[in-house]
Amino acid sequence: MNLTLDKNYILQTAKELLEFNSPTGFCFEIMDMISEKVKNFGFDFQTTNKGMGIITIPGEDDSKVIGLSAHVDTLGAMVRSITSDGNLKFTLLGGPILPTLDSEYCKIRTRDGKIYTGTFLSTSPAAHVFEDSATKKRSLENMEIRIDEVVKNKEDVLSLGINSGDFIFIEPKTVITESGFIKSRFIDDKGSVAALMGLLDVISREKIIPRFKTKILISNYEEVGHGSAYIPEDISELLAVDMGCIGDDLNCTEYDVSICAKDSSGPYDYNMTTTLVELAKKNDLKYVVDIYPMYGSDVSAALRGGNNIRGALIGPGVHASHGMERTHYSALENTIKLLYLYLTEKIEQA
Template sequence: MNLAINKEYVLKKAKELLEFHSPSGFCFDIMEMIQSWTQEIGYQFETNRKGAGIITIPGKSNEKVIGLSAHVDTLGAMVRSITSNGTLKFTLIGGPIVATLDGEYCQIRTREGKLYSGTFLSTSPAIHVYEDSTTKARDPQNMEIRIDSRVSNKEDVKALGINVGDFIFIEPKTTITETDFIKSRFIDDKGSVACLIGLMELLKRESITPEYTTKLFISTYEEVGHGSSHIPEDITELIAVDMGCIGDDLSCTEYDVSICAKDSTGPYDYNMTTDLIRLAEENKLSFAVDIYPMYGSDASAALRAGQNIRAALIGPGVHASHGMERTHYIALENTIKLLYLYLTK
């Protein structure tokens, strides 16, 4: 299908989103950025009490309201304690693959807004010193954060203003290659947020009105399980736009839009899923239908919270989830196309 998606715009927004720190519970700054983008495009933006963004796109009919959700919150960490030798113990926000954090740079943000750089390290970080440097488990119990300040004890760290409960931002190392691969932490789910921003820009630029009023819901607590537990009451159908899984027993690739028929919480709405598959087939999109047994989505959270909705799940294929992730622009494009087809069918 020939659709005038602005590739440069989508990639630019994806990069800006990925480079902006926003672990679960610390999304108000990034939401201000998304609000400014929305207002530049020309749609209404509001937030709920949890800080989630709600963007309303008027439709030809109000007979039903279609919700499209994606989460801007990411994995992260928080200061758990300060050690006697001036390093930080941490607790995880969400479920990053902890072994991939060993050697990663980070920033510690105090409640006063000061930022200090640091590095996640094993407590046996030197092969010339520790016999177990290569074998010690990489987990929060056996890791710590080395602060890039002249500190040697707990009192030195506290003098910097660093305290228990301060957020730790993991550096995403975002790179977009000349071949349109997107390499970064937290493509789950900022790749999908970029898809929604790109879709919104397309609809406004081409003066396209969806068949039904549409609300984009940018959630802020998905990685900790309750992102879309409360959505606008007038939403009747919700499509969660979240990363597609790649790996054993799955057919999705980094170039596909994934259509998930069932995840750990159960099957998604049969008729919505069937419509999405039909639209992808008829318009020759690159897509995959898969089952995700170790996965939950914003749609799952909404259903568990008792929302009276139908729900489905789609999103761009992402490799190495919760580690050093990668996808390709084509996967974002196929996701935008499928969302467009669903809204205008």
């Protein structure tokens, strides 16, 4: 396969996306940034009423529309209440692994745009004070956020403009190593968004025309289950690009593109999945096929939303999902190449 990917662009875009705060429900700012990038490539970018981004790529044949999707919304938190001594109780957005939040830095954004910093902590945070500092269960009931402001009570916090319902951005701690690893929170699913941007970059540079009109969906509510519940009605096939799982009883590594045959929503389309496997095999991509029992995707949401589509799922292998995640550039590269093949190769499906 003669495809020249811009590794520096892909990694830099991944870093930029990962460091940009976009917890589920707060994606309008990052969508503006993505819109500018897409327009620089010369492609049309529209947003739905719900805020999903839709990128349109003309094809050789407009009789069929292929959809790709990835989600830019991440896990996060929101202020639930303010304690009498001026700390914040919080509610989760999506499902971060709570113990991994202990001692993490964060930012609190008020409704009028002020930003304050803070730290997630156990309510027994000091080893010299609390006998259960190491053993106390890290649960919502036992954790709070300490604000980096001089506050001694609830009224002091309210005077800062902080209120229930304010968004809390978790520090992603993004690092890209010389050996090609990407370490960060929220590689699920910004790694896949970076892969799609890398695909757009090579399509634009090399003036590639997909076989069919293609619409790329950047969803903004996937982490709460309804990211692509609505999709444009002209899409007949939707290929979700989301993280591949790594762990017990799974084949995936941080270097692979994962092809998911089934997740908690059931099996994906047999013919689409078979085609993806055959393309990966024929072109010597590093790929695996896996089943993810505790997982759902944008295709899952689209099918549950009643859309008349075929659906499949692929994505880069990501270690330690919903915690401190890691993947490797190789996984992004294999994912981009498989997407390119799916859009450009002549495919006969039943």
